[in-house]
Amino acid sequence: MTNPARIDVHQHLIPPEQRRAMSGRAAAVGWPAPVWDVRSAIAMMDRRSIATGLLSFAAPVGAPDDPAGARATARRVNEYTAELVKDRPERFGHFAVLPLPDVDGALAEAAYALDELKADGVMVLSNAHGRYPGDPAFEPLWAELDARAAVVLVHPTGPPGTVLPDLPGPLVDFPYDTTRAALHLVVNGVPRRHPRIRMILPHGGGFVPYAAQRLACAGWLRPGVTPEDVLADLRRFYFDTAITTGPAALPSLMAFAAPGRVLYGSDFPMVPEEWGTDFDAGLDGYPHWTAGQLHAINRGNAEGLFPRLACG
Template identity: 65%
Template sequence: MVASRRIDVHQHLVPGAYREVMERHGATAAGWPTPAWDAQSAIAMTDRRSIATGVLSVSSPGTHFGDDTEARAVARSVNEYGAELVKDRPDRFGIFASLPLPDVDGALAEAAYALDELHADGVVLMSNVHGRYLGDKEFVPLWEELDARGAVVFVHPTGSALPMLDGLPGPVVDFPFDTTRTALHMTLNGVMSRYTRMRVILSHAGGFLPYAAWRFTLGAQFSPGATPEGVLAGLRRFYFDTALSASPSALPSLLAFAAPGHVLYGSDPPFAAEEHGKLFDSMLDGYDGYEPGQLDAINRGDAEVLFPRLGAA
């Protein structure tokens, strides 16, 4: 086991300027308090948790707060901030660039800048954009561009159009549902079958997708041209991170469903407190049902395939 060399695909950054924008708009991650964050504390946390490199991303609610011009500026700000962190410590950090959806033109421009100029490791998209899920036909130009580039896309959940349950912030119960919903929406609308060069990572083991994937094949009868076999194949094209999802009940389902090489280590700080993350780390390490080499692949090897520059980190 090579836990000391983990590559963590699910870490978040909260730059000061971004926090100020969130506070100005009264925004949160669907009711979850925005935690403190700084780069040095993040490195110290990863040292304590045997993580070599963390690929950073902005969490919910993303960078679009209602105005396209502002969203473009916010996305550019957080992307340049993250790129500087990677430039200073390429061994310790990677970055998924934020895109200002639903402004598709702005998203296309920022994707080109982030991938070509900032050398981002991929892009992050929220599971829905003001209620529009990622299989929406309006987002086709973005999928075409990301696919042409063979980009890595990290899908993170955000608040849904459904009202939150009283006393339960969205990340507790709604986020896994929203990830599942957008993954099925993408699949039934042909995103996963048409755009096969890009690689898409779903947060938190894909919500309950692995558990219910065969049930979701029933959706083929409502999607012209789809077949149950095609739906299942599309769902298995996703990659999955283990953030908050390596429990004795969830991990066997994930490993039974995911395609070989499609499970990646994730931890979710600073939104997931370190004590909670360590609990899931211990469950991941302690699971006794792995195939030979499978845990090493989850901790590092599978991510090295997606992010070759991290192979020597």
């Protein structure tokens, strides 16, 4: 039987120990401070026909000079999230946070989260204290995740540098940093060397679909790489629909993404429910769906990435 309810690949949680830090970070970037608890999350999901939300903690887990603290925080967050999933496995999934740029710590946490906590995938930020994911130092992590055919959510964070006054980072800087991370991965050959990793770019991939032909010019600047290579590797990514269903953004995303690589995302609670329902309406009301395409975005494509959530 086909289940019409959505699988939300981009939903967040805020563990109680991280609530104050998360609220402070939201205030610092000029974004509404999120409020989250399990009961309100499930109520939101019921109102928006979301069967399962894959949870992630989308914030740095430590200061750049405190790798031990980052490891400890990542472990606490991942164990807390795993307990939520254990209690309600049909309603929640889990992207484990990794303490990058500490590669050894990230390798250890990925193994623990995937093997012991049964996480559905891992999450990395678009830059780890200024170091982008195509950095050669991160190669051991990508090799390990490729060996596991892991799903990786590449969640944006603020780029290095000063934010623009009165312009919240999530509005303008996050899509820019997603784009920067995606191109950095591609020009450093990570998706091509590690094709078994399934990487998700939130928010429709930032500016990737719209700017893909421009980004492909990077192929002319690197020996042995062509613009066609860059485009092909950019299309290896999966993309979620969070904040990306407007009348200009959604057609661009659908024109660029490879078949089967667009997934539903809410970005709750970072995107408040009253905002998110408008984006849901944009998705549902898009006039150019072909037969089965909307169901694939809402659920079917995610079932391919997360077989445990597939309907029997």
